[in-house]
Amino acid sequence: MTDLHDEARALDAADPLAEFRDRFALPDGVTYLDGNSLGALPRDTPARVAETVTGQWGRGLIRSWNDAGWIEAPARVGAKIARLIGAGADEVVVADSTSVNLFKLLSAALDLDGPGDGPRRVILSEPGNFPTDLYVAQGLAAARPGVSVRTASRDQVVEQCGPDTVLLLTHVHYRTAERFDMAAVTAAARARGAVVVWDLSHSAGAVPLDLNGSGAELAVGCGYKYLNGGPGAPAFLYAARDVQPRLRSPLTGWMGHAAPFAFGDDYAPGEGIARFLCGTPPILGMAALEAGVDLFLEADGPALWAKSAGLIDLFVRAVEARRPDARLISPRDPAMRGSHVSFEHPHAHAAVQALIALGVIGDYREPGAMRFGFAPLYNRYADAVAAADALADVLDSGAHADPRFARRAAVT
Amino acid sequence: MTDLHDEARALDAADPLAEFRDRFALPDGVTYLDGNSLGALPRDTPARVAETVTGQWGRGLIRSWNDAGWIEAPARVGAKIARLIGAGADEVVVADSTSVNLFKLLSAALDLDGPGDGPRRVILSEPGNFPTDLYVAQGLAAARPGVSVRTASRDQVVEQCGPDTVLLLTHVHYRTAERFDMAAVTAAARARGAVVVWDLSHSAGAVPLDLNGSGAELAVGCGYKYLNGGPGAPAFLYAARDVQPRLRSPLTGWMGHAAPFAFGDDYAPGEGIARFLCGTPPILGMAALEAGVDLFLEADGPALWAKSAGLIDLFVRAVEARRPDARLISPRDPAMRGSHVSFEHPHAHAAVQALIALGVIGDYREPGAMRFGFAPLYNRYADAVAAADALADVLDSGAHADPRFARRAAVT
Secondary structure (H helix, E strand, O other): OHHHHHHHHHHHHOOOOHHHHHHEOOOOOOEEOOOOOOOOOEOOHHHHHHHHHHHHHHHHHHHHHHHOOOOOHHHHHHHHHHHHHOOOHHHEEEEOOHHHHHHHHHHHHHHOOOOOOOOOOEEEEOOOOOHHHHHHHHHHHHHOOOOEEEEOOOOOOOOOOOOOEEEEEEOEOOOOOEEOOHHHHHHHHHHOOOEEEEEOOOOOOOOOOOOOOOOOOEEEEOOOOOOOOOOOOOEEEEEOOOOHHHOOOOOOOHHHEOOOOOOOOOOOEOOHHHHHOOOOOOHHHHHHHHHHHHHHHHOOHHHHHHHHHHHHHHHHHHHHHHOOOOEEOOOOOHHHEOOEEEEEOOOHHHHHHHHHHOOEEOEEEOOOEEEEEOOOOOOOHHHHHHHHHHHHHHHHHOHHHOHHHOOOOOOO | OHHHHHHHHHHHHOOOOHHHHHHEOOOOOOEEOOOOOOOOOEOOHHHHHHHHHHHHHHHHHHHHHHHOOOOOHHHHHHHHHHHHHOOOHHHEEEEOOHHHHHHHHHHHHHHOOOOOOOOOOEEEEOOOOOHHHHHHHHHHHHHOOOOEEEEOOOOOOOOOOOOOEEEEEEOEOOOOOEEOOHHHHHHHHHHOOOEEEEEOOOOOOOOOOOOOOOOOOEEEEOOOOOOOOOOOOOEEEEEOHHHHHHOOOOOOOHHHEOOOOOOOOOOOEOOHHHHHOOOOOOHHHHHHHHHHHHHHHHOOHHHHHHHHHHHHHHHHHHHHHHOOOOEEOOOOOHHHEOOEEEEEOOOHHHHHHHHHHOOEEOEEEOOOEEEEEOOOOOOOHHHHHHHHHHHHHHHHHOHHHOHHHOOOOOOO
16 A cells, blocks of 8 residues: 555645644544544634633623624524525524424424415435434324325435425435535425425535525534534524524524513513524534634635545545455445545444444444445545554454454444 | 722622632633623533543543443533532433523413413513513514414513413523523413523523422523533533423424434434433533533532622622712622622723723623623632723723724623
């Protein structure tokens, strides 16, 4: 693999994003390929969080809701994320978790008038979608008489759409990294009368996004993956401007009220996207997320997407050169893929554990997939080849058979 | 008021909790009486949060979900809060916001079989309850055909209960600090067939609580007030052990699944209280909350409640001695009250702004109430007299009439 190492060195030397790696506090001895699950820590973040804790909370106390801009944080950070996903500043807010935001949007989408005679009654998704998406849909359906959840395979799911349908799709699949063509799917589903809710959890910060240009009306996304917002970072929610006035959140907490501080007894939805706020915003998590997004905004989008494609191309070639028994289950075409890549292998679970013990951190996803995320802000081409080498070394040597690599829990 | 100052000095000198004040990072020149809205910063918290950010996230990365106990944090911190509220360790989890948790429990309560013939159809509360409680109930009712929200005054609300009722009450009123007798109200409402959901936002850490002993079945509470968990801290949720198996959360995110990492397509509720988890837990906020709760657990409960009563008694006497036109709207009997106290006054809003400018921080609540919270962990008797003096000085001098004390937004 000497030629691949040489290639990696040359690519790293010419990488226009190389300087960003030093903006992250990556531990020595670790090759981190799990930024699709939990993004790395930006170097600026500890100071930003510390100032939020010690300065804003400790010294400012309650005054910081106004003086430190806490109350505007959901809209302010939302507007920054909007720049990354091709949305207007008034079309995104940061709030709650991805799961909770999905519940809000699915409920609101069911209530939207369709072109048919009756109400929307079907939440349609694909089998094997990220579990929380299916679970949230099922919980909502259980509480809404007449509503059911159906699934259809990804190549047939659009055909199953009708005027009674809310189509819920994850743009980039968490396991295989397969990517939907957002514009084409949205247009086809809408032509059949459906409303589409996109989950961008594995897309935001991973692939080019143009929500407005793609005709997307509703979407949610995650703050702790490629946006490097920290563990359990608050999530975001997108609603296109023209559809906002017709949307009703089922989670009508006070922060989504038109006049939260009038303390009236009757709910009235806030203007625009603000109606999707619910409880008091999580300020510490918001501070870390804002630091992650601020760093992301410094980078050039096309350079990021090109490097992601290059990292994965090199990694796949390096793995396949040494372990042809590792079966690629992700698209080879970067335009059809996210910024992670998965291989199935009979020893996938143990191999991932053995790699982690060596400091090469990817993750395992049921059933039988080794998943590796490539974050072009901080991953190097050298990491890609080193990880492939380590994987091949583990499998070649049988190191994965060590009993300490037995199963335990893990988290996306 | 010399005698009151002397009294305060004597009380502070004899205060068994006096040492706790140094465990908080209170700014110089501030008399902070708004811990009922945002608790003060414990001195241990910045280091705890910094370690979570720099050590656990930065160095541990994804491994910290297991190695640093992140995945158990909702149950672990919940079990600590359980000790403060008279609940079992397996009856409390930390998750989401108070508003979101209320939505979960109200929905679950509506689904509980009642002694009547039909389903539960009424969420009953009191007018003037904390707004988010009423708003969340209204949003839930709007999405559930046949369900309505009704209100009745606090002295009649129990009589209005029937077998179709979910009774939603805030244990300590956010504005007046009036406290319900939890055991008596729960027993009377249950005798009429109702299920009761308690909001403990202004109770937890403020007054003695014995949820098990009071027969309480369902409750939510806030982390950022008396528990000193930081701005927008995650909230908690209580469900009595014996009712847990019959409860269904409408927010069926993956963290509430029986096997979150099996990645199956079908939702199955987790064991017990875990079914009320939804999305990925907010780890930074959780770290700060845990630090606040840990500190609280060091203090002696009866000493806290006695000091709260003493602080408020002294404050009320000091205010009334100089400004009899300030009308106390909180109960004088500490057993009927929370740990805050409110006065109505024609210049309430401006007076509060003038006090804040002087570093005496209480808050204003519509309509016309000056609200002052007393946190016995860090407030001194001297603070009570100093704040009363400052209030009287402002009103005596007309300082509140300065135009810079015009209205602006504020947050509980």
